[in-house]
Amino acid sequence: MYFGTNGVRGLFSELNPSLALKVAQAVGMYFKKGKIIVARDCRLTGDVLRSAVVSGLASVGCDVVELGITSAPTAEYMIKKLDADGCIIITASHNPPEWNALKVVDGKGIAVSKERGEEIEKLMDSIGLAEWDRVGSITFYDRAVPDHIQAIKEHVDTEKIRKRKPKLVLDCGNGTASVIAPRLFKELGADIITLNSHLDGRFPGRPSEPSEKNVQELIAAVESGNADAGIAWDADGDRVIFVDEKGNYVIGDRVYALCVLWKLSGKKGDAVTTVATSRAVEDVAERFSCRVRYTAIGAPYLCEEIVSRPAVIGGEEVGGVIWPELSLAKDGMLTAAKLAEALCEKKLSSWLEEIPAYHNVKLKIEAQGEKKKQIVQKALDYAKENNRDYVDVDGVRINLEDSWVIIRPSGTEDYVRLFAEAKTKEKAERLAEEYRALVT
Ligand code: MG
Secondary structure, X not given: OOEEOOEEEEXXXXXXXXXXXXXXXXXXXXXXXXXXXXEEOOOOOHHHXXXXXXXXXXXXXXXXXXXXXXXXXXXXXXXXXXXXXXXXXXXXXXXXXXXXXXXXXXXXXXXXXXXXXXXXXXXXXXXXXXXXXXXXXXXXXXXXXXXXXXXXXOOOOHHHHHHHOOEEEEEOOOOXXXXXXXXXXXXXXXXXXXXXXXXXXXXXXXXXXXXXXXXXHHHHHXXXXXXXXXXXXXXXXXXXXXXXXXXXXXXXXXXXXXXXXXXXXXXXXXXEEEOOOOOHHHHHHHXXXXXXXXXXXXXXXXXXXXXXXXXOEEEEOOOEEEOOOOOOOEOHHHHHHHHHHHHOOOOHHHXXXXXXXXXXEEEEEEOOHHHHHHHHHHHHHHHHHOOOEEEOOOOEEEEOOOOEEEXXXXXXXXXXXXXXXXXXXXXXXXXXXXXXXXXX
16 A cells, blocks of 8 residues: 555655656556656655656656646646646655655646545556657656746735735745745735745755744744744645744644635635634634535545535645635645735734634544444444534544534554544543543
8 A cells, every 4th residue: 555645655765766666657557648747846855756757657658747846736736737637746745854755636636535546556566568659758847936926926916915015934944835935925026034945855944844843933033023924834835834923823724714714705605624624714604604514634635525516715724725716736825925915904913813713632542443443433423312513524523512523543553533622722621531531
């Protein structure tokens, strides 16, 4: 089993050139040849894996269009623009620099899920090389970044941003945001200060995950620079978090709740999110009489849900927001540009006052194999017997009046996760303990 929720991920000893070549050949066969985009982040193993991926695709007859080092949302935006049949992005997202991964996206822009990955894996046993005169071409397209920037500019009020000139600190974490974010915000007319904004596959500035602990330098820079906001991305630039003008870190699901607020103010419709996302998103949607639809955790499931039934926005709890008007990528660049636009109206801390605050508690219940299933089943039985409002697409999420609990088996480790969210910390703790007792 190579494919996980976000493609094939591993250390270089596992995801090595020979595996990358084989996976790419199988992906090429899965997409039935055609035109496939290849992009990568700046990890040190990226170029070696890129050459294997490109070779694998062309060897089964795909025409490869290389974009070089770009953010994941840039590469995913280019699928439609270049009329490609699929895309492989070589990036391990927010993972440490020694990791890498092959993220596969289809011609509609939908990230390939674990289930579809299994179909690709089956093809790895029967690779059909192209005839010598039918191997694919390999070309380079060097305008992906300006194309993506242009598209983003068409989806925000650039005039307003140029007039207000918000002061922003950009923390690119030495990842792919470095090749687009400073240029994007300069073109938008914002006043910018950059941190960790040169590419370095060792991520020397900070760990790639934009958690509160990892962006302390950004927080300090926002405070000392009297900036309107701080913005930080992970290595492939799909996830983004904000820091308000007072130096407060804005966690991923509050970033998403803000985006839902901005989106629904202009265009009503359903919002899609994963079962692990804060109730704040539903509270915002309710204000506009709009609905929230829940999916299993993982970007591919969000994409699939948005394609299956119309939705105006999608997003996950770690700060990945999908703007379907542009692409099905979690677009950390457009999300950040939307923040710049919103800051023309009022301060980020004032915007945050519109998002209800919640507290959460996360517990782990140790359990293996069958026991994991039993725990989740107990939660489901309880929800049914007591007529609770629940969602069971990924574990069981039970929605209570102003709180919720999710009981969900870990896919890779020996425990079941229990999250509880409520208006106060005490209530969240009480809820978590109550449900732990119920299911164990
Ligand atoms: Mg990412």
